[in-house]
Structures are given as structure tokens and as C-alpha cells.
Amino acid sequence: QMQLVDQLHKLTIENCSISTQQKQASIQNLHLFPVSKENIESRLKAYNRSELYEFTIPELSFNNANFHEAFFNKKFHADLLTIKNPVIYYENFALLKPSKPKADFEDLYYLLSNYLYDINIDKVDIPDGTIQLINHSRKGKTISLDNHFSLGLENMLINKDQFGRKKLLFSDQVEFSVRDHLIRLSDNVHVIKAGTVGFSTRQKEVYLTNARMYPETNSQNFPTINWNIQLTIPEIRIKGINIGDLYFDQKIAADNVMISSPEIKLYQKNKSTKKTELKEISFPLPDEIESISIGQFNLNNGSLKIFSELGNQPYLLIQSDLKMESQDILVNNNQINNKTEFKKGKYTAGLYNFLFTPKETNQQVSIEDINFSTSEHHIVMKQLNVKPKTQNTHQDQFEMQVPILSMNGFDIDKAYRNYQYFFESIVAEKPKLLLYNNAKDSIQINPFKVNIYSHFKSFAEVFATKNLRVNDATLTVIKNGQKTLQDNITFDLTNFRVDDKPSSGFLHSADFSFSVQNIKRQDTQKLYLFTIGDSKYSSKNNRFTAKDIRIIPTLNREKFNAQKGFQTDYFNGKIDSVVIGQPDIERWFDKVELTGKEMSVIGLNMDIYRDKRLPFDERRRPKMLQDLIKTLPYPIQIDSLKLVDAKIIYTEQPPLGDEVGLLKFSKLNVSLKPFTNMKSSGTKIPDFQLDGRATIMDSCQMNVRMNYLMNHPDNLFTANGTLTPFNMRILNPVLEPLAKVSIRSGRVDQFRFNLSADRTQASGQLMFGYNDLKISVLELKNGNTKESKFASFIANSLLLRSKNPRGKELLPDEINFHRDEKRSIVNYWWKAIFSGIRNTMGIKDTKEESEPKADQ
Template identity: 20%
Template sequence: MKKILLWLLGIILITGIGLFFGAKYLQRNWKPLLEEQLKQAVINSTDSLYKIEYKSLDVNPINGNLNLVDFKLTPIMEVYEKLKITNEAPDNLYELAVDELIINKANAKEAVSTKKLNIANIIIDHPQLKITNNRQPYNDIVDTLKKKKNPYELIKEIFKELKINTIQLKDVDFTFVNNSNEQKKQTSLKNLNITINDLLIDSLASQDKNRVYYTKNVEINIKDYQIATPDSLYYVKTSELSFSTIRNELLLKNVKMEPRLSKAAFHEKAGYAKDRFDLDFENIIIKDVDFDLFLKQQILMAESLSIEKARVDVYNNNAYHRKRTDKTGKFPHQQLLNVALDMRIKQVNLNNVNISYAEYDAKSKRTGIIRFNNLRGTINNVTNNIASLKKDDVMIANVKAEIFGKAPVSLNMKFYMRSELGAHDYSGTVGAFNGKILNEIVKPLGMAEIKSATISKVSFDVKANQNIARGTMQFYYSDLNVSILKREENGNLKDQGFISTVANGFIIKSENPSKKGEFTEGRILYSRPYYASFFNYLWQSLFTGVKESVGVSREKEAKLKKSAAKIGSLVDDAKDAFSSIKENLKERKEKREVRRDEKKTEKEQEQKKKEEQELEIKN
């Protein structure tokens, strides 16, 4: 805010001086004197670092109006380089262009004698501001030692008081270039509207606790903002972005990331099985932002970020091949460390978030889906700030939800931010539910159907890193019965009776603990393939615990696969033998029918011959 106030104050000084000296020098030669004063004002307020240009300046000191067209404020790089040599260069350089600036109802004539300039309204049309950040280490020390001039000290030679009721900046284009890191980063925002209320600069204003940076309020607003993502697959939209220094919060309404293509067209363009996201957040609220720190050092510090009433839909299509790119080092907490913006948010609050994952299966020709309804909870210590991580390097998430809106689930996660291997722990519980609700995902994607299952409780505890997950699972259930399915030519999924019977009778335990009270604990031991994402890794790790709990240990699974291959071969041989017998029987039947037809024809011919002979005898 202080940096923005600096360049804004520069414009106000220029225009205010224009009115002041326009009133002071009403004679014909006022313009050369005015231009000289303007140049001197820029020199004084920017330590000779900036120069100004403009197309035209029209001043009417009688009614207190001013019009400035095509104004430009640019840094003088020769001066900047000299300041770097003497360790006096600022962290930020500003380039400013304004299409038009209008001042209404300034008391210019009175200000000549009172040195108190009051302005009713300033309108700045389409300002284009570019801030280039080159952080200078010595400024961290200099800032504490060097007494910098405050806004009043910059104007006191001309004014005792500067008061502006309203400043409106319309259609602002803002570009921030961060050259302080190894990789250059650029952020741009367009179509901003900024309103500053009750700006007062005098000898006492800085001590007024009701003011923030000499103002009663600063509001930043963007309406109906939309950009396309670099890959051209999505639009990112928000109906409104607003920030207020009175409320000290940033509000984003109706934030969306919308796919630009239909599901079919999306995967056709992607060319592989790529997750397609459709996101909708009703409100995102960031509270207690340290706005001064953000503008000064580009560090985002905030007490909380709240997401209210959100929808997250993910879709994939495994009819396309999976692109096995290396996802090592790309877990959520590892990605946070790579975010260009230096940040620390004390707590992220999630409220009424609905998440779904759907996948089309090439084998079943159906789409499976799993839903997590009403997800809510907190994520604490969301940071990539080095100083903050030295104090506390653990990010903790505690969330609750309902699977398909019915099965209550609770998940606790710890992310060790400074771990080179991406270490993290997770534990949780799932409450009682009817296992048949899982058929929405198991049937299309697993080619199986849960005929019955009463789940009493599931609990798990896992310690993991980016390579391996180890832990345990306690899975309490009864009356488990499944059908193994196959897809018929007509598209229907049919129960493979014999295989299902074998699975239920000899492989899967129908209950845990058993009727004898024996409980099978699920071991979790899973090595992550290099291409597996974080959430795939989490799911596959937990699934190993489920399989162990129902009686399919790793050793047993290996034997089953081997036996299944043999049984499959025997079944195929039996099918071939049966087909051969069937063909042989059919061939023998056809031969018998041919012989019957031949005998019938012979009898008919013999009868005809006999009749002909009898006719000859009579004649």
C-alpha cells in the first residue's frame, strides 16, 4: 500500500501543484513556471529517480478543475544503476502510464494563502502500472537505519495539508515482475477498479489510528474477470474480487475453473488419460492480510483463508493410454514449496465442499464415480516462507466428510515441509455404513458387485514418504458377499457364478473378526510407482490394507494370480474341447440327415420304376 501510495502521491503532487501554481500565477507566463515546478516536485519526491511526460495539461484554477492527458512516469536507469553502486537502490521500480486524469473542485485559490489543498474528487482513467522487483539485501538493514521521508515530509514545503475526499482509479492494468528469484516470474491483472476514501496528509495524520496509510479506506474491485489457462483447456473466472482496508480482507465470489471442451473432446485433444477438472467455489475469503508486507516484500501473510460451498469434479477416461510421467517430488506440500509467491496462511478453513471423482472404464463400458459430500475442516500452517518454516515446519490437515453422503469419514494428515523425501503421515476412521453404496465405483471400475456387506468401522494409521508407505488397518465388517462380473456381447454385466462362488467360499473372509473372535489386521506396505500421483498413492496404499483385512494377503494374491492363469488356461482348453465335441455332433447329425434323404430318394425311384413296369405288362 505504501508503494502504491508513493506513485499515486506523485500524481497528486503534480496535479495539485498544477492547480496551486496555476492559481498563483494567473499571468500569461504561468505555464513555463508550472512545468518547472512539476519537474522539481518529481525530483524531490522520487530522489531524482523518475521523469515525467504528458501530452497536455489544462488547468482552471478558478473553479479548481484540472485535466491531464497521456501522462507517463518512468525510471531513469542511469540514476538507478548509480544508486545500486552506492547501495541506495530501491527494491521496486515503477513504470506508470495514465490515459487521462481529472481533478474536480479543488480549492486552489484558497490554497495559495492557506497552503491547505482540498480536492473533492480525482478520477484516474486507465492507469497502467508495472512494478519490477529486484530485492536488494542491504535494504533490509537500511530500512531500519535510514529514516525515510513520510508523505507529509514530501509535501510540507508546498502544502501544510492535502485532503482528498475520493480518488477513483478506473480500469487499472497492473503487472508485477519478480526478478528476485532464480526464475523470473510475472503476474498481471487487468480491469481493476480502486477507490480511496478520505485521504489526509498533514503533520498529525500518520498518528491517526482510524486511518490506514493516511486513508479511511482503500477498496480494490474486479468484476467478471476471466482468463484462459496456458494449455487452452480451461477458463478461470471470478464474478468479483474485492479488497478493503477497513475489513482487511480479500473476497473472491463465484470462482470457477471451467473446462473449455466437453468430456469427449477434452480427452481427444489431450490424447491420453488426463484428469479433467471442473471447479466452482462460491466464496473464497482471506482475512487479516498484512498488505504492507505484501507490497513491500511480496510476502503474503494472512490469518485465514476460508472456502465456502465449493464443488470439485474430476473426470478421467481410461480408454486412453496413461501418460506415465515422473511425479516424484510433486506431492501437494512439495508443490507448495515451489510456488513463486512467498506466503504463510495460518489456517485454511473448508466448509461444505463436495468432491467427486468419475472415470470411464474401457472394459465395462461404464463410468464409475465416488463422492465425498460436505467435506469440512482445517489445514494449519500453510506456508513456504523460510523464516516461518524454521519455527514450524509441519502442515496439519483435519477434515471430515461423508462418502456418498452416507459413510462418515475423518482424516488427519501431517506434512513435513522440510523433508527432502516428502515425508507425511495420515490416519483416520470410517464409520458404519452399508457396503453396497460402493457399487457405484466398484461395479464399473472393479468389475465386481457387493451383494451384501455391513461395515462397522475402519481405522488406519500410515507413515509415508514419496517412495513407500507403511502402516496398519483395522477393518471391522460382516456378511461380505461379492459377485465377480464379466461383460457380455450385449453390453450387460453378468455374474461369473463359479468364480464368484470360489471367491466367496475360499478366498474372501465373510467377516472380520471371525465367529471364533479371530481378527485380521491389514498390513499396509506399498511402494509407489514413479508415475503415481499423491492421491493415487494414498488410495492404493489403503487398498493394500483392505485386501489384507478381507483375507487377500500379498502372498495369497500372488498365488491366486498364478492359479487364475492356470484355471484360465484349463477353462480355455475345456471350452475348446466342448466346442470340438459340439461341432463333431453337429457334423454327425448332418450326415445322418443326408443318408435319410438319400434312402428316401432311392425308395421313391424304386417305387416309380415298379409302377412303370406294371404299366408295360398291362399294355
């Protein structure tokens, strides 16, 4: 037993044996301990010391030791020092060190230097021991270690010159491991407990096995944290690491880090007032680590689960498998705010079988594969699915499937530092959106006013991309179990930006365009299929175009007529395109009002067929043109509506005979200005003017102008028009089958009319000049149509005027017709003009069936 010269420690040895001949020594039950444990700091300060130790060693031995050199010259050398089952206590008070702090263990050296100046041991072996290290930093933090350990040292050299050389434990090589090691992290709540922590300076390796990270619930800061982080990691291996930099500079610099099969669980403990919960998740570093730099990082076979712990039972929000690879990583531990800061690095991460089940909404999101790469600056998602957690037939719901979602040009630095997600482009390939229109009062969504920031704010302050494109999306709407809509849509959003400010554009974008392919609709009776090959709109040129529009009957003529039961027009045709210039799209979504500068219907080609063998529906009451416009399903205001280069062929099956009548209009161009059913300045609907021209039977040019009063109680309108000279034989295709009259000769020289009409009566004048009119009256005999010679003679001699005028001056004839309310507006136009033709030709008013029929 002896009092050591530092006046702070004592040494006791139960047994000591030395053999200079065999160069061996052994010591049993060595005990180095403080003289007193009272007023430790003041006693250390009094003796200008900062370190306190206590060693309890049951047995230690030296092999091949030079005791003579140690005794006479205070220099000790041994090949091997073996220490069995030591219990080591070391406490360091950094605050007691001078402004230029002494190296660790310097006090211990000065204590030993009173007995030995130089200690050199080739190998130190401690197979198993217990160590307790306590370090009180200058910042007031205490870091402790209390574990079983093993230690191996090579070429340990302790002398005055070794201090300050950043040589760990004064040795060239160190092999060290501790069991059940506890590492406290910088948030003063979470700790890491490892089954084994070890390092090897020779192998340049640090490893942890069976590590767990968890919060200490008795920590003073535990109630204040928003996220409880729990990790289970079977193995972490850090290779190519400079252990000296780790110990002396608190910096981890490694070639490779491998984390195997980690299980990550995050529990949300407190609801953030800013509702940015996911943005606030941060993984703290060990408090003593200032920075981490890694050449290559690998995380394999990981799993992630995020729980909401707000309530009695944790609720699983997110679960996923994950893996990660990274290169050239630099991570700093911000000592001011205790936040982990990622300074640089190339990352490739993958999430697999990702499932997100929000607690407060009836939706679930699953993604088969999410891959992220900082070097390629993109995020790619495969098989993204969104669907309701539970089906509800009384509420609107939706399902979405996206096979591939690519997010390119990702600026990860802004995302990490400022929670601002910026992309060059986002592309969704062939998504499918299924809408269940279940609610009775489904909400009309205005994409100019919709704010989707609530879906982003949990992780982003800003979410923006220069271009958002959705390719070939399928939109399906289900109502009452029936499919009411199915379209293929492609759209682009330019400068798409979501933040906490109200949206000022279409779906938060500056410009947008869309294309809908292969639109298909049916009428309520399912008699017609209406298709549009392609419809497009671009906000840059503010122009809407629909191409390849078709009207396709679902039944043939016989089945169609059998189902209708009355005379009904049978349509079959197409339109090359419909173009709307400068439409007010925002007004459409805001008020469901169709407004624009000009609307053109281009290349209409329509076949119309009517079978007069069916009975006429005496109940029908077709509307006047003004009423048709007023009762359109939507408010509309178009400065100019144009029909461009249209073609209409009307065919009619007469009550008797097999041959159909045909009337053809080609190069049909119509302009209607303005086309609206909306009141101007809140008072009246503007009147409109209709100008039209067409070629009849590829021979005669027709021109017409009509003016309609939209606010007149009787729907008053006026019309005037002309026909260019033509050979009257062009009318035989319609007259022969329908009127049983054939024109053998005749030429129209002048044809001009003007009239005024309302819902009941039309009146006006017709200037009809013609000559050399001769007809044949036809009759059916034995199923064949033949000329009736006698009837033809009577008609040409007594009933018809062969020319007009008979003198030199062409005089007008009266137009006077009382409208049949059961007939269409086109029939009204024709019958009004025909009343003047009849007066000119001298045809007396006879029964309706004797007149040429032209209901369309």
C-alpha cells in the same frame, strides 16, 4: 508676457481677443512655464509650494462668458471652454507638502486666486492634447504619464470650498481618454501599455483597448524575477465604477469587469531553489492601486501558455483555452511585499483543451475540460489523458484515461494562502490505466513506501482529501506486445495526504479498501480460464475476500485429451469465496510474502474427470504434500487454512466400456495448521496438522487426522481416520464401471486406520469390520455388461471373506504399501489403506489393472 505672483512661473500670450458684447474670448499660443528648471525642489520649498506646471496651448476659446463679473468680482463663468492641441506638463512633489497634505492642484488654484476667486465653466472640451504628469510620492516612488489625451468636463467649479471634496478635476462629470498609456506595476518590472485608456464618470465606466503587459528588460529587477508575464488583451471594460474612489483612494470598486479574448503567456526565467515554480506565479497590480472590489467579473475566449525559458529556446509546458466568471471579488495590493492578495470572491473558472507537456519527463497530460467553482467548492475534470510523448519499447511506460475526475469540498483559501490543497472527497469515474511492461528489470512498486510528492510540490505544500475513490477502473498490462493482465478495480483511500514527509500508509492514506471485479486469467497452455467475480479488501477490518471463483476449461473433454495425449485430470468447478483474515498487506508489498491469521476456502464444488483409455505418462513424478507446499511460487505463512463445505465429484472413463465410474465427496471440511513454507525463527519450517471430515456418496462419514513433518529428509507423515457404518452398496457407482464388480450386499460396521509413511513406504494397521458381503463379478459381452455367474460363485466362495471378524474379536490387519512415484499423493493415501482392506478381505495381490482405480 507676465511674471506670476508665485514667483515660480511666467505667462506669455501671443494674441488675446475678448468681446463682452458677444461674451466670447479667444487666445492663441498661451504658454505658462517655470521661471527656471534649475534646483526645482529647493525653489519650491523656498516658496512653500509642491507643484510645477507648464502649459502650451495653441488656441483656446470661451463661449457665453461673463467677463464683467470676472473683472469686478473675480468670479468667472462660461458655458463652454474649448482648448485645442494643448501640451500640459504637471509635476507634483508630495514630499514637499506639509504633514497634512494639500489637495492636488491646490497650488495652481492659489496662483489663479490672485486673479479669480471663483471659476465656473459648464463644459470644457479638449478633443486632442498631450499631457505629461509626474508624481513623486512620499515613499520615494515616481509614477509618470506621458500621452495624447482627450478630455471633456461638465459643471467645473473651482473655488476654495471645492478642495477636499473628492471631486475629480472639480467637475461633476469627466470624460477622459489617453492613447498609448503606460502603467507601471508593483513588481517594478512589468508594465501595461494600452492603445487607449479612458473613463467616463457619467457612464461609470473605465475601458482599455489593445492592452499589452510585458516586462521591461532594462529594469534593474528584471534578472531577479522567476516569471516573465506577457498579456495581450483586445479589450477590458469596467462598469459601475466610482471614478472618484479610484483617483482619490486608489481603490477600484466596480459592478462589472469584462475581459475579452486575452492571450496570457508566462515564461519561466529562473529555476526556484524550492522547486515550487507554479506556486510563485503572481500577477502584480498597478502600484498606485490599493484594492479592487468587483461585483461581477467575466473573462471570455482567453488562452494561456506557459513556457520554460531555461535555455536557448523557450519550451511550451502548458497551453489551454480559458474563461472565468467571478462575483463579489476583493483583491488587495500588499504594500509591504508587493504581492497581490485575493481576500474574497466566488469564482467559476474553465480551462479547455488543456495540454501539459513536462520538459524533463516523457509524459504528456491533456484534459478536455476543467471547471472550478468556489461556491460549489469543487473541481471537475473531463477526459483526462496521460500518455508518453514518445514510445519506447525498452522502458516501462503507461497511459491513463479518466472520463470524469471530481474533486469536492475544496478549501480554496488554504490553497491560495498556504499552498495547501484540502478536499472532502475526490472521485475518479471509470479510469483506464494501460501499463507497458517493457523493461527487463521492471521495478516492483511498494505502495506503502512510494512517495508521490514530487508530482505535487510544484504547486502544493500539502495535497489531501478525506476520501479518494476510484470507481470501476480498468487496469491493463502489456508485456512484449501481449496483454498479460486486465482487471476492473474500485478502491477507496481514507485521509489521503501528500506532503514532504515520508508516506506512513498505503499510498499516503490512513485506511484503504479495494474491490476488483471480473478477474480473468489463463494458464500458460491456455487450457483453463480462471475467473473471480469480485475480490475485496478493507484495512479497517483487515480482511480479504474473493467471491465467485470459477475454473472453466477452454476445451471440451475430447479436445482436451487429444491435446494432452496422456491420462490427465480434467477440472471444472467453482468456489463461493476465499477469505483471508488479518493478512499483512504491507509485508506482501515489501517482501512478496503472503501472511495472515486464517484462510478459508468456502463452497468448493469441483468436478474431476479422467479418461483411462489414454496411455499413462510414465515420466510424471508428482510431489509429496510437503514438497508441494515448499515449492509454492510465493512464501506463505497462514496460521490456519480451512476448506469449508466442499463438494468433489470424481468421474473416470475406464479402458473398456462406455459407463463412467463416479465417487462423490460432500460436506468436505479440512483444517491445516499452520500452512507455511517459511522457516520459523530462521531455522525450520513448522510441522503441520491436517484434520478433515467428509460424507462419501451421501451416506458415510469419514474423519481423518494427518501430521506432516516439514523438515524430515524423507517427508515423513502419520495418518489415522475412521468411517462411520455404511451399506457397502454405495460403492457400486465406482466399482461396477471401473472394477467390474457389483456389491449385492454387505455392511461396514467398523473402519479405523492408522499409518506412518514417507516418500517411499507406508505401514500401519487397519481395523475393518463388516458382514454379509456378497458380490457379482461383471463381464462385457457384445458391448453389454452382464454378471458372470461362475466367476461370482468362485469369488464369493473362495476368494472373499463374507465377514470380518469370523469370531467375536476384531483384530487389526497390516497396512503395507510401497509408493509408486509416478502416481499422485492421493493415490498413495488410497493405495496404502487399500493394502489393509485387501488383507482383511483375503484378496491376493494381483496386477495393477485388476484393482479399483482412484488416482485422485
